[in-house]
Amino acid sequence: EIVMTQSPATLSVSPGERATLSCRASQSISINVAWYQQKPGQAPRLLIFGASTRATDIPARFSGSGSGREFTLSISSLQSEDSATYYCQQYSDWPPRHTFGQGTKLEIK
Amino acid sequence: QVQVVESGGGVVQPGRSLRLSCTASGFTFSNYGIHWVRQAPGKGLEWVGIIWYDGTETYYADSVKGRFTMSRDNSKDTVNLQMNSLSDADTAVYYCARGTYSTSPLMDVWGQGTTVIVSS
Numbered sequence: 001e002i003v004m005t006q007s008p009a010t011l012s013v014s015p016g017e018r019a020t021l022s023c024r025a026s027q028s029i030s031i032n033v034a035w036y037q038q039k040p041g042q043a044p045r046l047l048i049f050g051a052s053t054r055a056t057d058i059p060a061r062f063s064g065s066g067s068g069r070e071f072t073l074s075i076s077s078l079q080s081e082d083s084a085t086y087y088c089q090q091y092s093d094w095p096p097r098h099t100f101g102q103g104t105k106l107e108i109k
Numbered sequence: 110q111v112q113v114v115e116s117g118g119g120v121v122q123p124g125r126s127l128r129l130s131c132t133a134s135g136f137t138f139s140n141y142g143i144h145w146v147r148q149a150p151g152k153g154l155e156w157v158g159i160i161w162y163d164g165t166e167t168y169y170a171d172s173v174k175g176r177f178t179m180s181r182d183n184s185k186d187t188v189n190l191q192m193n194s195l196s197d198a199d200t201a202v203y204y205c206a207r208g209t210y211s212t213s214p215l216m217d218v219w220g221q222g223t224t225v226i227v228s229s
Contacts (some may be wrong), residue, residue: 034215043219087154091214096168098156098214105110
């Protein structure tokens, strides 16, 4: 099973600044990674797929990068509404076992 | 509007069974795969499994393989998740989510979840 490890567990950033979230895969997964945002009491929302492609209606402030084992989600010009937990998910393995990372909780100071 | 809605959650004793349902509306259900994802209290997301658009293929996480079974009825726009031999570790909010296409690993429409509590 491919294990996804996210860091840090919690990140506190001021409004208007940039947040950088990391995700590492236990083996190479090419660009087969997605990022989801989950706010308290809500279902997750797809942000990024293919490591760097924004999903429909996702603001350009959200960007993804990486390939192989190392991936990054960057959020620029942080707003209070970005306060949430962010999960990476791999979809490289076959048969499918689309494992999630443990999440990074982003707090806006 | 495009949506999926889960139902069937509740309190169940360890070792017993429960069936969840996911009912879709607002889109051509038979064109899309459906995923189940769960979230234990205070924990992260865990992918449970996927059923392809036509029901011909199902895949499961190791933690539920052999105990959980997904099926779908495209005439009723519904997917079922049959959960057997439940244990405390299965206590979670269960989300169903639409894949972005027939066999897609990506999930773009999520329900609000249904809560399963396994307790004696």
